[in-house]
Amino acid sequence: MEQTAGAAWADGGSASDGSVRARGEESAEESRERLFRLGAAALTDPELLCVVWNPGPRAPGARALARTLVTHGGGLKALAQEEPLALSQRPGVGPVRAAQVLAALELGRRSQHARERRPKLRTPREIAGYLAPVLGALRREVFHVLCFNARNVLLHDVRVAEGTMNACPVDPREVFAAALTARATAIVLAHNHPSGDPEPSIQDVALTRHLVAGARLLNIKVLDHVVTGDGGYVSMLERGLLPDETQETGRAWSANGGGE
Known part of the structure:
Protein backbone atom coordinates (compact mmCIF):
# COMPACT_ATOMS: atom_id res chain seq x y z
CA MET A 1 0.00 0.00 0.00
CA GLU A 2 2.80 2.40 0.89
CA GLN A 3 4.57 1.73 -2.41
CA THR A 4 1.40 2.74 -4.25
CA ALA A 5 1.26 5.96 -2.29
CA GLY A 6 4.90 6.67 -3.05
CA ALA A 7 4.37 6.10 -6.75
CA ALA A 8 1.40 8.45 -6.65
CA TRP A 9 3.56 11.16 -5.12
CA ALA A 10 6.32 10.77 -7.67
CA ASP A 11 4.17 10.31 -10.76
CA GLY A 12 1.21 12.52 -9.96
CA GLY A 13 -1.11 9.52 -9.55
CA SER A 14 -3.79 8.83 -6.97
CA ALA A 15 -3.34 9.37 -3.28
CA SER A 16 -3.03 6.35 -1.03
CA ASP A 17 -6.81 5.87 -0.75
CA GLY A 18 -7.52 6.81 -4.37
CA SER A 19 -9.75 9.72 -3.34
CA VAL A 20 -7.75 12.56 -4.92
CA ARG A 21 -4.78 13.08 -7.16
CA ALA A 22 -1.51 14.00 -5.47
CA ARG A 23 0.53 16.93 -6.70
CA GLY A 24 4.09 15.82 -7.22
CA GLU A 25 5.96 18.76 -5.74
CA GLU A 26 3.39 20.75 -3.80
CA SER A 27 4.58 22.53 -0.70
CA ALA A 28 3.82 21.54 2.86
CA GLU A 29 1.58 24.62 3.08
CA GLU A 30 -0.44 23.42 0.09
CA SER A 31 -0.70 19.96 1.65
CA ARG A 32 -1.99 21.49 4.87
CA GLU A 33 -4.56 23.52 2.95
CA ARG A 34 -5.72 20.38 1.13
CA LEU A 35 -5.91 18.52 4.44
CA PHE A 36 -8.30 21.15 5.82
CA ARG A 37 -10.31 21.17 2.61
CA LEU A 38 -10.55 17.43 1.93
CA GLY A 39 -9.50 15.74 5.15
CA ALA A 40 -6.32 13.94 6.19
CA ALA A 41 -7.31 10.78 4.28
CA ALA A 42 -6.85 12.67 0.99
CA LEU A 43 -3.10 13.04 1.50
CA THR A 44 -0.51 10.45 0.54
CA ASP A 45 1.77 8.92 3.14
CA PRO A 46 4.76 11.12 2.17
CA GLU A 47 2.55 14.22 2.25
CA LEU A 48 1.34 13.41 5.75
CA LEU A 49 4.89 12.83 6.88
CA CYS A 50 5.94 16.17 5.41
CA VAL A 51 3.07 17.94 7.19
CA VAL A 52 4.11 16.36 10.49
CA TRP A 53 7.61 17.73 9.99
CA ASN A 54 6.22 21.18 9.19
CA PRO A 55 9.07 22.07 6.81
CA GLY A 56 9.42 25.73 6.02
CA PRO A 57 10.68 27.42 2.86
CA ARG A 58 14.26 26.82 4.00
CA ALA A 59 13.79 23.04 4.05
CA PRO A 60 13.27 22.15 0.38
CA GLY A 61 14.65 18.64 0.89
CA ALA A 62 11.96 17.58 3.37
CA ARG A 63 9.54 16.38 0.68
CA ALA A 64 12.17 14.24 -1.00
CA LEU A 65 13.26 12.81 2.35
CA ALA A 66 9.66 11.94 3.29
CA ARG A 67 9.18 10.27 -0.08
CA THR A 68 12.38 8.24 0.36
CA LEU A 69 11.53 7.10 3.88
CA VAL A 70 8.07 5.89 2.87
CA THR A 71 8.77 4.34 -0.52
CA HIS A 72 12.20 2.83 0.13
CA GLY A 73 12.09 2.28 3.88
CA GLY A 74 9.35 -0.36 3.93
CA GLY A 75 6.39 1.95 4.46
CA LEU A 76 4.74 3.36 7.56
CA LYS A 77 4.68 0.04 9.40
CA ALA A 78 8.44 -0.29 9.06
CA LEU A 79 8.88 3.28 10.30
CA ALA A 80 6.72 2.54 13.34
CA GLN A 81 9.00 -0.39 14.16
CA GLU A 82 12.20 1.65 13.91
CA GLU A 83 14.24 2.22 17.02
CA PRO A 84 14.26 5.99 17.74
CA LEU A 85 18.04 6.23 17.74
CA ALA A 86 18.37 4.30 14.47
CA LEU A 87 15.76 6.46 12.76
CA SER A 88 17.36 9.67 14.01
CA GLN A 89 20.70 8.61 12.47
CA ARG A 90 19.28 8.32 8.96
CA PRO A 91 20.58 11.06 6.64
CA GLY A 92 18.48 14.19 6.93
CA VAL A 93 16.29 12.95 9.77
CA GLY A 94 17.87 13.79 13.13
CA PRO A 95 16.36 13.45 16.61
CA VAL A 96 13.63 16.09 16.21
CA ARG A 97 12.14 14.66 13.03
CA ALA A 98 12.50 11.10 14.30
CA ALA A 99 10.59 12.00 17.46
CA GLN A 100 7.87 13.76 15.46
CA VAL A 101 7.37 10.77 13.15
CA LEU A 102 7.30 8.16 15.89
CA ALA A 103 5.00 10.27 18.06
CA ALA A 104 2.55 10.74 15.16
CA LEU A 105 2.55 7.02 14.36
CA GLU A 106 2.03 6.16 18.03
CA LEU A 107 -0.92 8.56 18.22
CA GLY A 108 -2.42 6.84 15.20
CA ARG A 109 -1.94 3.45 16.81
CA ARG A 110 -3.55 4.58 20.05
CA SER A 111 -6.51 6.08 18.21
CA GLN A 112 -7.39 2.58 16.99
CA HIS A 113 -7.47 1.21 20.52
CA ALA A 114 -10.75 0.38 22.22
CA ARG A 115 -12.41 3.64 23.20
CA GLU A 116 -14.04 2.20 26.28
CA ARG A 117 -11.89 2.49 29.37
CA ARG A 118 -13.14 -0.89 30.58
CA PRO A 119 -14.42 -2.74 27.51
CA LYS A 120 -16.36 -5.98 27.66
CA LEU A 121 -14.48 -8.61 25.65
CA ARG A 122 -16.19 -11.97 25.22
CA THR A 123 -14.53 -13.85 22.35
Missing part, protein backbone atom coordinates in the same frame (compact mmCIF):
# COMPACT_ATOMS: atom_id res chain seq x y z
CA PRO A 124 -11.01 -14.58 21.06
CA ARG A 125 -11.76 -12.41 18.03
CA GLU A 126 -12.67 -9.46 20.25
CA ILE A 127 -9.49 -10.00 22.26
CA ALA A 128 -7.40 -10.04 19.07
CA GLY A 129 -9.12 -6.86 17.85
CA TYR A 130 -8.38 -5.15 21.14
CA LEU A 131 -4.73 -6.21 21.05
CA ALA A 132 -4.00 -5.44 17.39
CA PRO A 133 -3.22 -1.72 17.86
CA VAL A 134 -1.16 -2.51 20.96
CA LEU A 135 1.00 -5.34 19.62
CA GLY A 136 0.84 -4.93 15.85
CA ALA A 137 3.95 -2.83 15.20
CA LEU A 138 6.32 -4.13 17.86
CA ARG A 139 9.74 -5.52 16.94
CA ARG A 140 10.11 -7.47 20.21
CA GLU A 141 7.97 -10.11 21.81
CA VAL A 142 5.94 -8.87 24.76
CA PHE A 143 3.62 -10.76 27.09
CA HIS A 144 0.35 -9.31 28.37
CA VAL A 145 -2.09 -10.42 31.05
CA LEU A 146 -5.66 -9.23 30.53
CA CYS A 147 -7.57 -9.31 33.81
CA PHE A 148 -11.37 -9.74 33.86
CA ASN A 149 -14.19 -9.74 36.34
CA ALA A 150 -17.08 -12.21 36.27
CA ARG A 151 -18.95 -10.12 33.68
CA ASN A 152 -16.13 -10.21 31.13
CA VAL A 153 -15.24 -6.56 31.77
CA LEU A 154 -11.55 -5.84 31.29
CA LEU A 155 -10.21 -4.59 34.61
CA HIS A 156 -6.57 -4.24 33.72
CA ASP A 157 -4.19 -4.95 30.83
CA VAL A 158 -0.66 -5.49 32.13
CA ARG A 159 2.55 -6.02 30.16
CA VAL A 160 4.45 -8.43 32.39
CA ALA A 161 7.43 -9.27 30.16
CA GLU A 162 9.40 -7.97 27.19
CA GLY A 163 11.92 -10.04 25.26
CA THR A 164 13.71 -10.18 21.92
CA MET A 165 12.48 -10.67 18.36
CA ASN A 166 11.88 -14.39 18.90
CA ALA A 167 11.70 -15.03 22.65
CA CYS A 168 10.11 -13.56 25.77
CA PRO A 169 10.91 -15.12 29.17
CA VAL A 170 7.84 -14.96 31.42
CA ASP A 171 7.93 -15.08 35.21
CA PRO A 172 4.70 -16.73 36.52
CA ARG A 173 4.95 -14.57 39.63
CA GLU A 174 4.49 -11.44 37.50
CA VAL A 175 1.50 -13.01 35.73
CA PHE A 176 -0.33 -13.87 38.93
CA ALA A 177 0.68 -10.65 40.68
CA ALA A 178 -1.13 -8.74 37.93
CA ALA A 179 -4.25 -10.89 38.32
CA LEU A 180 -4.30 -10.68 42.11
CA THR A 181 -3.72 -6.92 42.14
CA ALA A 182 -6.70 -6.45 39.80
CA ARG A 183 -8.77 -8.91 41.89
CA ALA A 184 -9.54 -10.73 38.65
CA THR A 185 -11.69 -13.85 38.46
CA ALA A 186 -10.27 -14.72 35.05
CA ILE A 187 -7.36 -13.82 32.80
CA VAL A 188 -6.41 -14.02 29.16
CA LEU A 189 -2.76 -14.49 28.28
CA ALA A 190 -1.49 -12.80 25.15
CA HIS A 191 1.75 -12.22 23.30
CA ASN A 192 2.93 -11.26 19.83
CA HIS A 193 5.16 -12.87 17.23
CA PRO A 194 7.14 -10.11 15.44
CA SER A 195 7.91 -12.57 12.64
CA GLY A 196 4.26 -12.21 11.60
CA ASP A 197 3.37 -15.90 12.03
CA PRO A 198 0.96 -16.29 14.98
CA GLU A 199 1.33 -20.06 15.16
CA PRO A 200 2.09 -21.03 18.81
CA SER A 201 5.44 -22.68 19.44
CA ILE A 202 6.01 -25.76 21.58
CA GLN A 203 7.37 -23.43 24.25
CA ASP A 204 4.22 -21.28 24.06
CA VAL A 205 2.01 -24.30 24.67
CA ALA A 206 4.17 -25.56 27.52
CA LEU A 207 4.16 -22.16 29.23
CA THR A 208 0.39 -21.94 28.86
CA ARG A 209 -0.16 -25.32 30.52
CA HIS A 210 2.18 -24.31 33.34
CA LEU A 211 0.29 -21.06 33.94
CA VAL A 212 -3.11 -22.75 33.76
CA ALA A 213 -2.01 -25.18 36.48
CA GLY A 214 -0.79 -22.32 38.67
CA ALA A 215 -3.95 -20.27 38.14
CA ARG A 216 -6.08 -23.22 39.21
CA LEU A 217 -4.42 -23.14 42.63
CA LEU A 218 -5.40 -19.49 43.00
CA ASN A 219 -8.96 -20.08 41.79
CA ILE A 220 -8.32 -17.93 38.72
CA LYS A 221 -9.61 -19.10 35.37
CA VAL A 222 -7.34 -18.89 32.31
CA LEU A 223 -9.81 -18.24 29.51
CA ASP A 224 -7.40 -18.24 26.59
CA HIS A 225 -3.91 -17.55 25.31
CA VAL A 226 -4.03 -15.41 22.18
CA VAL A 227 -0.96 -15.12 19.94
CA THR A 228 -0.99 -12.26 17.45
CA GLY A 229 0.90 -11.98 14.19
CA ASP A 230 0.86 -9.87 11.05
CA GLY A 231 -2.85 -9.16 10.72
CA GLY A 232 -3.90 -12.48 12.25
CA TYR A 233 -4.10 -14.39 15.51
CA VAL A 234 -4.31 -17.86 16.97
CA SER A 235 -6.49 -18.68 19.96
CA MET A 236 -5.19 -21.65 21.94
CA LEU A 237 -8.73 -22.11 23.20
CA GLU A 238 -10.05 -22.51 19.67
CA ARG A 239 -7.14 -24.82 18.84
CA GLY A 240 -7.95 -27.07 21.82
CA LEU A 241 -4.57 -26.42 23.45
CA LEU A 242 -5.79 -25.40 26.90
CA PRO A 243 -5.64 -28.25 29.47
CA ASP A 244 -8.94 -27.22 30.97
CA GLU A 245 -12.70 -27.57 30.82
CA THR A 246 -12.63 -24.33 28.85
CA GLN A 247 -12.14 -26.53 25.79
CA GLU A 248 -15.87 -27.15 25.89
CA THR A 249 -16.68 -23.53 25.10
CA GLY A 250 -17.63 -22.59 21.57
CA ARG A 251 -17.07 -19.29 19.83
CA ALA A 252 -17.30 -17.32 23.08
CA TRP A 253 -16.10 -17.73 26.63
CA SER A 254 -17.15 -16.23 29.91
CA ALA A 255 -15.23 -15.25 33.01
CA ASN A 256 -17.96 -16.68 35.24
CA GLY A 257 -17.89 -20.02 33.42
CA GLY A 258 -21.16 -19.57 31.56
CA GLY A 259 -21.78 -19.20 27.83
CA GLU A 260 -23.44 -16.38 26.02
Whole structure:
Protein backbone atom coordinates (compact mmCIF):
# COMPACT_ATOMS: atom_id res chain seq x y z
CA MET A 1 0.00 0.00 0.00
CA GLU A 2 2.80 2.40 0.89
CA GLN A 3 4.57 1.73 -2.41
CA THR A 4 1.40 2.74 -4.25
CA ALA A 5 1.26 5.96 -2.29
CA GLY A 6 4.90 6.67 -3.05
CA ALA A 7 4.37 6.10 -6.75
CA ALA A 8 1.40 8.45 -6.65
CA TRP A 9 3.56 11.16 -5.12
CA ALA A 10 6.32 10.77 -7.67
CA ASP A 11 4.17 10.31 -10.76
CA GLY A 12 1.21 12.52 -9.96
CA GLY A 13 -1.11 9.52 -9.55
CA SER A 14 -3.79 8.83 -6.97
CA ALA A 15 -3.34 9.37 -3.28
CA SER A 16 -3.03 6.35 -1.03
CA ASP A 17 -6.81 5.87 -0.75
CA GLY A 18 -7.52 6.81 -4.37
CA SER A 19 -9.75 9.72 -3.34
CA VAL A 20 -7.75 12.56 -4.92
CA ARG A 21 -4.78 13.08 -7.16
CA ALA A 22 -1.51 14.00 -5.47
CA ARG A 23 0.53 16.93 -6.70
CA GLY A 24 4.09 15.82 -7.22
CA GLU A 25 5.96 18.76 -5.74
CA GLU A 26 3.39 20.75 -3.80
CA SER A 27 4.58 22.53 -0.70
CA ALA A 28 3.82 21.54 2.86
CA GLU A 29 1.58 24.62 3.08
CA GLU A 30 -0.44 23.42 0.09
CA SER A 31 -0.70 19.96 1.65
CA ARG A 32 -1.99 21.49 4.87
CA GLU A 33 -4.56 23.52 2.95
CA ARG A 34 -5.72 20.38 1.13
CA LEU A 35 -5.91 18.52 4.44
CA PHE A 36 -8.30 21.15 5.82
CA ARG A 37 -10.31 21.17 2.61
CA LEU A 38 -10.55 17.43 1.93
CA GLY A 39 -9.50 15.74 5.15
CA ALA A 40 -6.32 13.94 6.19
CA ALA A 41 -7.31 10.78 4.28
CA ALA A 42 -6.85 12.67 0.99
CA LEU A 43 -3.10 13.04 1.50
CA THR A 44 -0.51 10.45 0.54
CA ASP A 45 1.77 8.92 3.14
CA PRO A 46 4.76 11.12 2.17
CA GLU A 47 2.55 14.22 2.25
CA LEU A 48 1.34 13.41 5.75
CA LEU A 49 4.89 12.83 6.88
CA CYS A 50 5.94 16.17 5.41
CA VAL A 51 3.07 17.94 7.19
CA VAL A 52 4.11 16.36 10.49
CA TRP A 53 7.61 17.73 9.99
CA ASN A 54 6.22 21.18 9.19
CA PRO A 55 9.07 22.07 6.81
CA GLY A 56 9.42 25.73 6.02
CA PRO A 57 10.68 27.42 2.86
CA ARG A 58 14.26 26.82 4.00
CA ALA A 59 13.79 23.04 4.05
CA PRO A 60 13.27 22.15 0.38
CA GLY A 61 14.65 18.64 0.89
CA ALA A 62 11.96 17.58 3.37
CA ARG A 63 9.54 16.38 0.68
CA ALA A 64 12.17 14.24 -1.00
CA LEU A 65 13.26 12.81 2.35
CA ALA A 66 9.66 11.94 3.29
CA ARG A 67 9.18 10.27 -0.08
CA THR A 68 12.38 8.24 0.36
CA LEU A 69 11.53 7.10 3.88
CA VAL A 70 8.07 5.89 2.87
CA THR A 71 8.77 4.34 -0.52
CA HIS A 72 12.20 2.83 0.13
CA GLY A 73 12.09 2.28 3.88
CA GLY A 74 9.35 -0.36 3.93
CA GLY A 75 6.39 1.95 4.46
CA LEU A 76 4.74 3.36 7.56
CA LYS A 77 4.68 0.04 9.40
CA ALA A 78 8.44 -0.29 9.06
CA LEU A 79 8.88 3.28 10.30
CA ALA A 80 6.72 2.54 13.34
CA GLN A 81 9.00 -0.39 14.16
CA GLU A 82 12.20 1.65 13.91
CA GLU A 83 14.24 2.22 17.02
CA PRO A 84 14.26 5.99 17.74
CA LEU A 85 18.04 6.23 17.74
CA ALA A 86 18.37 4.30 14.47
CA LEU A 87 15.76 6.46 12.76
CA SER A 88 17.36 9.67 14.01
CA GLN A 89 20.70 8.61 12.47
CA ARG A 90 19.28 8.32 8.96
CA PRO A 91 20.58 11.06 6.64
CA GLY A 92 18.48 14.19 6.93
CA VAL A 93 16.29 12.95 9.77
CA GLY A 94 17.87 13.79 13.13
CA PRO A 95 16.36 13.45 16.61
CA VAL A 96 13.63 16.09 16.21
CA ARG A 97 12.14 14.66 13.03
CA ALA A 98 12.50 11.10 14.30
CA ALA A 99 10.59 12.00 17.46
CA GLN A 100 7.87 13.76 15.46
CA VAL A 101 7.37 10.77 13.15
CA LEU A 102 7.30 8.16 15.89
CA ALA A 103 5.00 10.27 18.06
CA ALA A 104 2.55 10.74 15.16
CA LEU A 105 2.55 7.02 14.36
CA GLU A 106 2.03 6.16 18.03
CA LEU A 107 -0.92 8.56 18.22
CA GLY A 108 -2.42 6.84 15.20
CA ARG A 109 -1.94 3.45 16.81
CA ARG A 110 -3.55 4.58 20.05
CA SER A 111 -6.51 6.08 18.21
CA GLN A 112 -7.39 2.58 16.99
CA HIS A 113 -7.47 1.21 20.52
CA ALA A 114 -10.75 0.38 22.22
CA ARG A 115 -12.41 3.64 23.20
CA GLU A 116 -14.04 2.20 26.28
CA ARG A 117 -11.89 2.49 29.37
CA ARG A 118 -13.14 -0.89 30.58
CA PRO A 119 -14.42 -2.74 27.51
CA LYS A 120 -16.36 -5.98 27.66
CA LEU A 121 -14.48 -8.61 25.65
CA ARG A 122 -16.19 -11.97 25.22
CA THR A 123 -14.53 -13.85 22.35
CA PRO A 124 -11.01 -14.58 21.06
CA ARG A 125 -11.76 -12.41 18.03
CA GLU A 126 -12.67 -9.46 20.25
CA ILE A 127 -9.49 -10.00 22.26
CA ALA A 128 -7.40 -10.04 19.07
CA GLY A 129 -9.12 -6.86 17.85
CA TYR A 130 -8.38 -5.15 21.14
CA LEU A 131 -4.73 -6.21 21.05
CA ALA A 132 -4.00 -5.44 17.39
CA PRO A 133 -3.22 -1.72 17.86
CA VAL A 134 -1.16 -2.51 20.96
CA LEU A 135 1.00 -5.34 19.62
CA GLY A 136 0.84 -4.93 15.85
CA ALA A 137 3.95 -2.83 15.20
CA LEU A 138 6.32 -4.13 17.86
CA ARG A 139 9.74 -5.52 16.94
CA ARG A 140 10.11 -7.47 20.21
CA GLU A 141 7.97 -10.11 21.81
CA VAL A 142 5.94 -8.87 24.76
CA PHE A 143 3.62 -10.76 27.09
CA HIS A 144 0.35 -9.31 28.37
CA VAL A 145 -2.09 -10.42 31.05
CA LEU A 146 -5.66 -9.23 30.53
CA CYS A 147 -7.57 -9.31 33.81
CA PHE A 148 -11.37 -9.74 33.86
CA ASN A 149 -14.19 -9.74 36.34
CA ALA A 150 -17.08 -12.21 36.27
CA ARG A 151 -18.95 -10.12 33.68
CA ASN A 152 -16.13 -10.21 31.13
CA VAL A 153 -15.24 -6.56 31.77
CA LEU A 154 -11.55 -5.84 31.29
CA LEU A 155 -10.21 -4.59 34.61
CA HIS A 156 -6.57 -4.24 33.72
CA ASP A 157 -4.19 -4.95 30.83
CA VAL A 158 -0.66 -5.49 32.13
CA ARG A 159 2.55 -6.02 30.16
CA VAL A 160 4.45 -8.43 32.39
CA ALA A 161 7.43 -9.27 30.16
CA GLU A 162 9.40 -7.97 27.19
CA GLY A 163 11.92 -10.04 25.26
CA THR A 164 13.71 -10.18 21.92
CA MET A 165 12.48 -10.67 18.36
CA ASN A 166 11.88 -14.39 18.90
CA ALA A 167 11.70 -15.03 22.65
CA CYS A 168 10.11 -13.56 25.77
CA PRO A 169 10.91 -15.12 29.17
CA VAL A 170 7.84 -14.96 31.42
CA ASP A 171 7.93 -15.08 35.21
CA PRO A 172 4.70 -16.73 36.52
CA ARG A 173 4.95 -14.57 39.63
CA GLU A 174 4.49 -11.44 37.50
CA VAL A 175 1.50 -13.01 35.73
CA PHE A 176 -0.33 -13.87 38.93
CA ALA A 177 0.68 -10.65 40.68
CA ALA A 178 -1.13 -8.74 37.93
CA ALA A 179 -4.25 -10.89 38.32
CA LEU A 180 -4.30 -10.68 42.11
CA THR A 181 -3.72 -6.92 42.14
CA ALA A 182 -6.70 -6.45 39.80
CA ARG A 183 -8.77 -8.91 41.89
CA ALA A 184 -9.54 -10.73 38.65
CA THR A 185 -11.69 -13.85 38.46
CA ALA A 186 -10.27 -14.72 35.05
CA ILE A 187 -7.36 -13.82 32.80
CA VAL A 188 -6.41 -14.02 29.16
CA LEU A 189 -2.76 -14.49 28.28
CA ALA A 190 -1.49 -12.80 25.15
CA HIS A 191 1.75 -12.22 23.30
CA ASN A 192 2.93 -11.26 19.83
CA HIS A 193 5.16 -12.87 17.23
CA PRO A 194 7.14 -10.11 15.44
CA SER A 195 7.91 -12.57 12.64
CA GLY A 196 4.26 -12.21 11.60
CA ASP A 197 3.37 -15.90 12.03
CA PRO A 198 0.96 -16.29 14.98
CA GLU A 199 1.33 -20.06 15.16
CA PRO A 200 2.09 -21.03 18.81
CA SER A 201 5.44 -22.68 19.44
CA ILE A 202 6.01 -25.76 21.58
CA GLN A 203 7.37 -23.43 24.25
CA ASP A 204 4.22 -21.28 24.06
CA VAL A 205 2.01 -24.30 24.67
CA ALA A 206 4.17 -25.56 27.52
CA LEU A 207 4.16 -22.16 29.23
CA THR A 208 0.39 -21.94 28.86
CA ARG A 209 -0.16 -25.32 30.52
CA HIS A 210 2.18 -24.31 33.34
CA LEU A 211 0.29 -21.06 33.94
CA VAL A 212 -3.11 -22.75 33.76
CA ALA A 213 -2.01 -25.18 36.48
CA GLY A 214 -0.79 -22.32 38.67
CA ALA A 215 -3.95 -20.27 38.14
CA ARG A 216 -6.08 -23.22 39.21
CA LEU A 217 -4.42 -23.14 42.63
CA LEU A 218 -5.40 -19.49 43.00
CA ASN A 219 -8.96 -20.08 41.79
CA ILE A 220 -8.32 -17.93 38.72
CA LYS A 221 -9.61 -19.10 35.37
CA VAL A 222 -7.34 -18.89 32.31
CA LEU A 223 -9.81 -18.24 29.51
CA ASP A 224 -7.40 -18.24 26.59
CA HIS A 225 -3.91 -17.55 25.31
CA VAL A 226 -4.03 -15.41 22.18
CA VAL A 227 -0.96 -15.12 19.94
CA THR A 228 -0.99 -12.26 17.45
CA GLY A 229 0.90 -11.98 14.19
CA ASP A 230 0.86 -9.87 11.05
CA GLY A 231 -2.85 -9.16 10.72
CA GLY A 232 -3.90 -12.48 12.25
CA TYR A 233 -4.10 -14.39 15.51
CA VAL A 234 -4.31 -17.86 16.97
CA SER A 235 -6.49 -18.68 19.96
CA MET A 236 -5.19 -21.65 21.94
CA LEU A 237 -8.73 -22.11 23.20
CA GLU A 238 -10.05 -22.51 19.67
CA ARG A 239 -7.14 -24.82 18.84
CA GLY A 240 -7.95 -27.07 21.82
CA LEU A 241 -4.57 -26.42 23.45
CA LEU A 242 -5.79 -25.40 26.90
CA PRO A 243 -5.64 -28.25 29.47
CA ASP A 244 -8.94 -27.22 30.97
CA GLU A 245 -12.70 -27.57 30.82
CA THR A 246 -12.63 -24.33 28.85
CA GLN A 247 -12.14 -26.53 25.79
CA GLU A 248 -15.87 -27.15 25.89
CA THR A 249 -16.68 -23.53 25.10
CA GLY A 250 -17.63 -22.59 21.57
CA ARG A 251 -17.07 -19.29 19.83
CA ALA A 252 -17.30 -17.32 23.08
CA TRP A 253 -16.10 -17.73 26.63
CA SER A 254 -17.15 -16.23 29.91
CA ALA A 255 -15.23 -15.25 33.01
CA ASN A 256 -17.96 -16.68 35.24
CA GLY A 257 -17.89 -20.02 33.42
CA GLY A 258 -21.16 -19.57 31.56
CA GLY A 259 -21.78 -19.20 27.83
CA GLU A 260 -23.44 -16.38 26.02
